[in-house]
Amino acid sequence: MTILFYIAGAIAVIASIAVILQTNIVHALLYMVVSLLSVAVVFYVLGAPFAAMLEAIVYAGAIMVLFLFVIMMLNLGQHTRDEEKSWLTPGGWILPSILSAVLLLQLVNVISELNFDILPEQVGVMQVSALLFGPYVIAVELASILLLAGLVAAYHLAKSK
Amino acid sequence: MIKLIADTLLTQVRTLWLVFIKLFKKKDTVEYPDKQPYMFPRWRGRIILSRDPDGEERCVACNLCAVACPVDCIALQKGEMEDGRWYPEFFRINFSRCIMCGFCEEACPTNAIQLTPDFEMAEYKRQDMVWEKEDLLINGTGKYHDYNFYRVAGKQIKGKDKGEALNESAPIDVRSLMP
Amino acid sequence: MDLSIGSPLTIGLILGVVIITAALLITVERRLLGFWQERLGPNRVGWFGSLQVVADMIKIFTKEDWIPPFADKFSFVVAPGIIMTVVLLSFAVIPFSPNLGVIDSNIGVLFVLAMASLGAYSVMLGGLSSDNKYALLGSLRAAAQMISYEVFMGISLLGVIALTGSFNLREIVESQSDGWYIVPQFIGFVIFLIAGVAESHRLPFDIPEAEQEICAGYHTEYSGMKFGMFFVAEYIGLVLISSLITVLFFGGWLGPDFLPSVAWFAIKAFGFIAFFILMRAAVPRPRYDQLMTYGWLFLLPLSLLNLLVTGAIILST
Numbered sequence: 183m184t185i186l187f188y189i190a191g192a193i194a195v196i197a198s199i200a201v202i203l204q205t206n207i208v209h210a211l212l213y214m215v216v217s218l219l220s221v222a223v224v225f226y227v228l229g230a231p232f233a234a235m236l237e238a239i240v241y242a243g244a245i246m247v248l249f250l251f252v253i254m255m256l257n258l259g260q261h262t263r264d265e266e267k268s269w270l271t272p273g274g275w276i277l278p279s280i281l282s283a284v285l286l287l288q289l290v291n292v293i294s295e296l297n298f299d300i301l302p303e304q305v306g307v308m309q310v311s312a313l314l315f316g317p318y319v320i321a322v323e324l325a326s327i328l329l330l331a332g333l334v335a336a337y338h339l340a341k342s343k
Numbered sequence: 344m345i346k347l348i349a350d351t352l353l354t355q356v357r358t359l360w361l362v363f364i365k366l367f368k369k370k371d372t373v374e375y376p377d378k379q380p381y382m383f384p385r386w387r388g389r390i391i392l393s394r395d396p397d398g399e400e401r402c403v404a405c406n407l408c409a410v411a412c413p414v415d416c417i418a419l420q421k422g423e424m425e426d427g428r429w430y431p432e433f434f435r436i437n438f439s440r441c442i443m444c445g446f447c448e449e450a451c452p453t454n455a456i457q458l459t460p461d462f463e464m465a466e467y468k469r470q471d472m473v474w475e476k477e478d479l480l481i482n483g484t485g486k487y488h489d490y491n492f493y494r495v496a497g498k499q500i501k502g503k504d505k506g507e508a509l510n511e512s513a514p515i516d517v518r519s520l521m522p
Numbered sequence: 523m524d525l526s527i528g529s530p531l532t533i534g535l536i537l538g539v540v541i542i543t544a545a546l547l548i549t550v551e552r553r554l555l556g557f558w559q560e561r562l563g564p565n566r567v568g569w570f571g572s573l574q575v576v577a578d579m580i581k582i583f584t585k586e587d588w589i590p591p592f593a594d595k596f597s598f599v600v601a602p603g604i605i606m607t608v609v610l611l612s613f614a615v616i617p618f619s620p621n622l623g624v625i626d627s628n629i630g631v632l633f634v635l636a637m638a639s640l641g642a643y644s645v646m647l648g649g650l651s652s653d654n655k656y657a658l659l660g661s662l663r664a665a666a667q668m669i670s671y672e673v674f675m676g677i678s679l680l681g682v683i684a685l686t687g688s689f690n691l692r693e694i695v696e697s698q699s700d701g702w703y704i705v706p707q708f709i710g711f712v713i714f715l716i717a718g719v720a721e722s723h724r725l726p727f728d729i730p731e732a733e734q735e736i737c738a739g740y741h742t743e744y745s746g747m748k749f750g751m752f753f754v755a756e757y758i759g760l761v762l763i764s765s766l767i768t769v770l771f772f773g774g775w776l777g778p779d780f781l782p783s784v785a786w787f788a789i790k791a792f793g794f795i796a797f798f799i800l801m802r803a804a805v806p807r808p809r810y811d812q813l814m815t816y817g818w819l820f821l822l823p824l825s826l827l828n829l830l831v832t833g834a835i836i837l838s839t
Contacts, residue, residue: 208597208650215643235632239676243639244669250646251665254658306628307689355805362558362804372562 190223205266207258211250218242229304382460384486387445389461390436392476393454393485400480401455401492404431408447408456416440417447426501428493434476439469453492457485527623536624540613544757549574551757551799558803582753587746590652597651602744602751605644609758612637616765617692619775619783630691631683634766635676638721641759642668645723645730648752649740660739663810664723664730670817671720671727677825678713681706681832682770695774702773709828711771713821718767720813722759725802729810764794 197217204210218241225234314322373380382388395401404421422432447456466472484490499505506513526532549564553571556563565571589598615630617623627633642665649661683689685706686697694703704711720727731739741752768774768790777786808816 206594208594208647212597212600212643212647231627231629232632235629235636238636239632239639243636243642244672247639247642247646247665247669250643250650251662251669254646254650254662254665304628358804359800363800365560366554366557368560370557370562371560374562 184227187224187227190220190227193217194220194224203270205263205270207253207262207266208250211246211253215242215246218246231304232307232310233305382462384460386460386462387443387448387458389438389459389464390441390447390474390479391457391459391481391485392434392479393457393481393483393487395491395493396484396489397491398482400430401453402431402434403453403455403492404429405452407450407452411446411450413444413446414440414442427499431476434479435473436479437473438464439472452496454485454487454490459485526621527626532622533624536613536618536622537610540610540758540761541754544754544761545575545579547757547760547795548578548753550795551802554796554799555803558800579750582750583747585746585749587748590654590743592653593743594651594653597647598743599748601644601648601651602748602755603644604647605641605755606751606758608637608641608644609755609762612762613765615691616762616769617695617774618765618787622784623692626692627690629689631679631689631694631770634762635672635679638675639668639672641721642672644752644755645740648744649730652740652743654743656736656738657740657742659736660730660732660742663736664740667720667723667727667729667813670814671717674713674817674821674825675717675721677822677829678710678717679770680829681710684829684832684836691769691774695769695776698773699776702771702776704771707771707828707832709824710832711767713825713828714770715767716821718763719798719801720817722756722763724756724760724798726805726807727813728807729813732807760795760798761791764791764798767794 194217197213197220200213201210201217204213218237222234222237222242225231225237393401402419404419406419406421409415409417409419416437417435418437419434420432422430424430443458445458448458451457464472493503549571552574553563553565563571564574567573567577589595612634614624615627615633617626645664645668646661649657649659649664652658682694682703685703686694688694688697716727723730728739731741736742741749744752765787768787772790774790775783775787777783777789781789
């Protein structure tokens with residue numbers, strides 16, 4: 183299982199880098215889906231199958247599909263690819279990547295000092311639900327009210343005059 | 344609302360049932376090469392040239408069929424015998440153009456050209472679709488068994504003047520004042 | 523002969539049986555459609571047309587596999603693979619009999635839903651990368667339809683899950699030993715049936731590939747084996763939806779003892795496959811906006827209501 187974790191993690195990192203470097207927006211989106219799916223595998227290996235499946239259903243299955251849906255309706259051609267290429271000049275990405283690399287080193291340093299088991303026991307659906315509707319019920323309700331507000335706003339905007 | 348939903352659902356279920364019981368009904372398909380379908384006598388299929396009851400060609404090379412043909416698939420050449428009768432020197436139908444409309448049959452004054460219920464006309468070579476007179480001509484009268492153009496029509500030929508044919512009265516003298 | 527859950531032999535067996543069943547369904551569907559339309563259907567090749575599938579396969583395999591020069595080659599090639607992978611992976615969690623299956627997962631239902639939602643990519647990428655107007659229209663329709671109907675598909679299952687108290691498909695079957703869930707969850711069953719047809723875009727919800735309107739929809743530009751994969755994946759999806767309905771609402775392998783449990787599963791699943799084919803023969807295709815209105819304004823409230831009532835009954839007893 184540990185080797186699975188490292189493979190999935192490596193795929194997630196590589197795919198995320200590819201999302202940034204890819205100039206074809208559809209291919210970039212596919213890499214993002216791969217990245218999300220590998221994160222789902224990471225979740226599964228870490229003992230959270232429910233979170234893994236939700237990652238696959240909600241992020242890879244619903245949100246990314248909506249992204250693709252929007253991309254389909256935009257008329258993207260060669261000119262957007264050229265534009266993307268022109269944005270990826272070294273002056274643009276060197277400084278942010280150095281800064282993020284420093285942050286990454288710090289993060290690795292912090293994590294390596296922590297001593298935790300990579301394979302804790304499985305957190306089943308029941309435990310997650312008990313937590314969601316027990317101690318964190320207010321957060322869940324607030325989130326659902328937020329989503330409801332978004333729904334009402336979308337309905338209002340989309341309603342034909 | 345509930346009535347509407349129930350009606351909609353019930354009509355769908357009824358549709359499904361009515362289609363389902365067709366599983367046990369007799370099928371409409373005729374398994375063609377194994378079973379020959381019944382062809383109606385007036386089916387517009389392969390074109391033939393018929394002969395009159397005496398065994399002579401009916402076609403008088405009037406070219407009406409070639410004129411009537413909407414796709415111009417009929418070609419013929421007039422020839423004349425010693426007795427003044429016309430006949431086609433060649434008669435050619437290009438069946439790769441023919442659309443089996445039957446206009447030639449309607450246009451024919453002598454019932455010579457007729458459409459038959461034969462529809463199996465596929466060929467491997469396109470040139471084989473062009474039928475000459477010897478291919479088209481049959482030894483029979485086709486759909487009209489005792490019709491002979493020269494016996495009934497007012498056409499003057501050697502040995503038969505106008506008005507001497509079967510069922511024919513003498514021509515009217517247009518200069519006479521009598522009724 | 524190791525035929526326990528998850529042994530390589532079992533996995534190979536299930537894969538082979540599923541793919542062969544899906545391929546045979548091409549012939550079965552054509553024959554049944556023919557009967558229901560008062561025709562005979564293909565009956566020339568082999569005994570009563572049983573070898574028609576071989577002829578179809580030879581035709582598909584030997585056709586020219588053509589990629590349009592204007593297409594986005596990477597997405598174009600990847601798209602049919604995605605749907606094939608996704609539908610075959612979904613069979614991993616289906617329990618065929620008490621000791622036949624690929625894995626015994628505690629998140630079986632969620633896994634199936636995740637795979638169904640990933641299947642949308644194949645359709646969308648296929649249409650988008652073809653660079654063809656009809657394909658694009660088809661995949662737009664497919665995307666909207668699949669996202670919408672996934673919602674009701676998930677919610678309609680929640681009643682069953684609440685009654686069982688588990689996402690494990692095996693436990694769901696076992697808990698039906700004293701009564702199938704079709705009785706308490708009839709509304710859930712109907713919604714799942716409709717959503718399942720829409721997810722596998724079969725008639726009457728084949729709006730993404732409506733021949734009369736938009737050629738073949740998202741696979742207009744596909745030919746040869748890539749088209750074959752889309753084609754077979756549709757039938758595997760049909761088998762999958764039928765198996766799921768059997769497992770979730772009709773007691774899976776449960777049945778009287780005179781037949782083995784796999785046989786009961788197969789009989790029930792084939793019944794639903796035949797029902798889907800009957801729907802194709804009988805029910806006309808709705809308009810696109812009708813489909814959306816029907817889904818969001820009728821099925822969604824109904825499935826929520828079903829869940830609410832089920833939850834209330836479970837809490838009160």
